[in-house]
Amino acid sequence: MTAARGWPEPGEVVLQCERVMRELGGDVKTRILHEVSVSIRAREFVSLTGASGSGKSTLLYLLGALDRPSSGRVLLDGVDLGALDDDGRGALRGNKLGFVFQFHFLLPEFSVLENVMIPMLRRGRRSRSSARAHALATLEKMGLGELAARRPGQLSGGQQQRVSIARAVANDPKIVLADEPTGNLDTANAEGVMGVFESLVRDEGLTLVMVTHERAFAARASRQLVMQDGHIISDLDQRGPSDG
Amino acid sequence: MPRVVLFIALRQLWARKLLNSIAVLGVMLGVLTLIAINAIMQGFQVKFLDNILKISPHVVLLDKQLRPAPPILARFLRRPVVAEVAHETPSDRQLRINRPLELLRSIEALPGVVAAAGSLNGSAVLVFGPKQYPVDMRGIEPVSQDRVTQVSSYVTTGSYRALTGSDGIIVGAGIAQRIGVRVGDRVSLGSPLGQTLSLKVVGIFDAGIPPVDATRVYVSLRDAQAILGKPDVVGRVEVRLATPARAADVATQLEAVFGYDAESWQESNANFLALFKQQNSIIGFVIGAILAVGGFGILAIQIMIVLQKTRDIAILRSVGFRRTDILTAFLLQGAIIALVGAAVGDLSGHYLVRFLGTMKTKQESLVRSETFLVHDDPKMYVYGALFALVVGLLASFIPAWRGSRVEPVDVLRGQIG
Numbered sequence: 095m096t097a098a099r100g101w102p103e104p105g106e107v108v109l110q111c112e113r114v115m116r117e118l119g120g121d122v123k124t125r126i127l128h129e130v131s132v133s134i135r136a137r138e139f140v141s142l143t144g145a146s147g148s149g150k151s152t153l154l155y156l157l158g159a160l161d162r163p164s165s166g167r168v169l170l171d172g173v174d175l176g177a178l179d180d181d182g183r184g185a186l187r188g189n190k191l192g193f194v195f196q197f198h199f200l201l202p203e204f205s206v207l208e209n210v211m212i213p214m215l216r217r218g219r220r221s222r223s224s225a226r227a228h229a230l231a232t233l234e235k236m237g238l239g240e241l242a243a244r245r246p247g248q249l250s251g252g253q254q255q256r257v258s259i260a261r262a263v264a265n266d267p268k269i270v271l272a273d274e275p276t277g278n279l280d281t282a283n284a285e286g287v288m289g290v291f292e293s294l295v296r297d298e299g300l301t302l303v304m305v306t307h308e309r310a311f312a313a314r315a316s317r318q319l320v321m322q323d324g325h326i327i328s329d330l331d332q333r334g335p336s337d338g
Numbered sequence: 339m340p341r342v343v344l345f346i347a348l349r350q351l352w353a354r355k356l357l358n359s360i361a362v363l364g365v366m367l368g369v370l371t372l373i374a375i376n377a378i379m380q381g382f383q384v385k386f387l388d389n390i391l392k393i394s395p396h397v398v399l400l401d402k403q404l405r406p407a408p409p410i411l412a413r414f415l416r417r418p419v420v421a422e423v424a425h426e427t428p429s430d431r432q433l434r435i436n437r438p439l440e441l442l443r444s445i446e447a448l449p450g451v452v453a454a455a456g457s458l459n460g461s462a463v464l465v466f467g468p469k470q471y472p473v474d475m476r477g478i479e480p481v482s483q484d485r486v487t488q489v490s491s492y493v494t495t496g497s498y499r500a501l502t503g504s505d506g507i508i509v510g511a512g513i514a515q516r517i518g519v520r521v522g523d524r525v526s527l528g529s530p531l532g533q534t535l536s537l538k539v540v541g542i543f544d545a546g547i548p549p550v551d552a553t554r555v556y557v558s559l560r561d562a563q564a565i566l567g568k569p570d571v572v573g574r575v576e577v578r579l580a581t582p583a584r585a586a587d588v589a590t591q592l593e594a595v596f597g598y599d600a601e602s603w604q605e606s607n608a609n610f611l612a613l614f615k616q617q618n619s620i621i622g623f624v625i626g627a628i629l630a631v632g633g634f635g636i637l638a639i640q641i642m643i644v645l646q647k648t649r650d651i652a653i654l655r656s657v658g659f660r661r662t663d664i665l666t667a668f669l670l671q672g673a674i675i676a677l678v679g680a681a682v683g684d685l686s687g688h689y690l691v692r693f694l695g696t697m698k699t700k701q702e703s704l705v706r707s708e709t710f711l712v713h714d715d716p717k718m719y720v721y722g723a724l725f726a727l728v729v730g731l732l733a734s735f736i737p738a739w740r741g742s743r744v745e746p747v748d749v750l751r752g753q754i755g
């Protein structure tokens with residue numbers, strides 16, 4: 095059975111926040127997230143919107159094992175991220191997660207292909223040649239096949255952003271976390287990136303959490319979360335039973 | 339360590355070729371200095387010791403008894419005889435080695451001993467025409483002595499064998515030059531306590547050690563005994579060993595067995611050896627300092643790179659690289675810089691040493707040589723590389739540690755809202 099708007103049926107809970115609180119700052123602590131609880135299920139495409147400074151990125155870093163909550167728990171596949179040490183979280187990021195940041199974070203000394211291969215090589219699940227083939231295939235799927243040998247500095251912003259998506263998804267992550275992936279792109283490029291994401295969720299069963307300021311893009315997700323002042327104030331699942 | 343870490347380290351090194359080659363240059367200079375200075379120091383020291391060991395015995399048994407037999411009266415009375423001892427005159431206790439032939443035979447029978455020869459040394463005055471010249475006279479048995487210290491190989495003109503006949507003398511090249519004697523000339527040699535003999539110059543030797551060549555003469559043992567007024571006296575026994583390094587042990591052993599004071603060549607040349615040791619430690623310190631400067635080069639450059647690379651470290655950490663991966667990547671870079679620097683330093687050091695070895699200089703102090711004395715010691719190349727590696731690893735540890743502590747989330751917060 096196909097859900098509304100053609101989104102796949104969500105699976106079990108993969109990522110879960112339990113009353114996650116995060117404080118930042120030195121002597122004077124500011125509470126940035128107030129006991130946020132949310133569960134994300136496999137094959138969901140979650141958009142996260144909210145005013146600037148509402149805590150979207152902060153939440154994303156917590157979900158992505160890049161940060162630890164001040165209190166509460168973040169569970170990835172049932173594993174409490176707060177209980178893992180630094181290496182444990184590093185390994186988990188490499189094995190289960192993919193990141194796309196607002197500013198295409200690519201390594202300038204390596205070719206596009208190498209940038210995509212490096213996380214795979216570190217994960218060590220594929221041989222060098224298989225990693226290479228898979229990276230190339232992923233790049234080709236995104237229309238970047240011809241650029242594989244170039245350095246990131248020789249690409250346009252939109253191309254770089256697509257390369258960082260390729261890097262995030264080529265390593266076969268369970269979940270991709272994207273922080274304003276279209277923030278720096280023109281309409282056409284932004285549309286291209288959205289297209290890639292949609293097809294990844296729809297056809298490859300990826301789970302995606304995407305922070306965005308674009309209402310139109312947020313609305314295209316299967317589930318929309320809205321944040322304000324460190325709270326999730328709205329959680330809208332688009333696959334309502336109305337469609338049937 | 340995952341292979342990709344090495345891949346990343348190499349690529350990052352290569353991406354900053356210019357900067358890193360400055361660091362390589364620093365290490366290279368350190369290693370080059372180490373190789374060159376050491377070759378020069380050792381060139382001199384090795385040559386000097388070499389010469390010393392050829393012309394000097396490994397162990398000398400001196401005519402000083404360690405446990406002198408008690409005076410006859412004391413032996414008879416079986417009690418201390420202080421008053422009687424005071425009456426002894428130096429001539430009562432002439433310094434000599436008793437029964438030298440038997441002693442020589444037993445020494446030569448000892449393991450590790452190649453040869454032994456008895457001789458008598460003393461100061462004498464050489465007179466040639468109007469010229470007088472004080473000399474260090476060595477009265478030797480030419481055949482047995484030549485097996486202990488191969489004087490014959492240094493005889494440049496005349497013949498060593500001619501010393502076996504009577505009334506011959508072999509003089510050092512320095513003496514010959516100073517007083518102008520030549521082979522065939524007659525000289526007289528005498529001392530206050532004995533006779534003055536008229537001797538014929540049968541040879542001139544040149545050991546390449548100016549202090550020896552300018553003072554030493556060789557005569558037959560019998561002539562020396564006559565000149566010093568010590569008939570039949572053997573004053574010392576010189577010993578040659580299979581392994582010169584064992585000289586100190588053998589000396590102790592000889593002292594214990596025969597009761598005469600024995601001196602190893604290390605003891606005889608203790609002042610030089612101590613000087614060399616001090617020289618070497620000063621040089622070692624200087625070389626260490628130069629390499630440390632090279633290390634600071636690596637440190638400065640790598641700290642800069644780590645600061646510039648914070649973003650890249652954050653990327654690597656966010657895609658699954660561990661802290662130790664980052665640490666390893668930077669340590670690898672330090673090690674590679676050090677090893678490349680050491681290789682280049684070793685190579686250029688080798689050529690510098692070879693070049694120095696052909697350079698003409700006149701050296702006339704403790705050793706004589708026409709060219710720069712260098713000793714190309716293969717060990718030093720390995721030491722240079724190891725030392726550089728340690729310095730490189732130490733220097734890159736601080737930057738590497740800093741790099742490994744970079745938290746991706748701090749970088750992300752600073753850059754994206």
Ligand SMILES: Nc1ncnc2c1ncn2[C@@H]1O[C@H](COP(=O)(O)OP(=O)(O)OP(=O)(O)O)[C@@H](O)[C@H]1O
Pocket residue numbers: 118119120124126144145146147148149150151152153751754755
């Ligand atoms: N290091 C810090 N120390 C203290 N406060 C911080 C720190 N970093 C961020 N903040 C604050 O935390 C709040 C949430 O920041 P966050 O980056 O999560 O917002 P955001 O929703 O992603 O905003 P934007 O849409 O601009 O990216 C902001 O008010 C910000 O000022």
Ligand SMILES: [Mg+2]
Pocket residue numbers: 150151152273754755
């Ligand atoms: Mg943000």
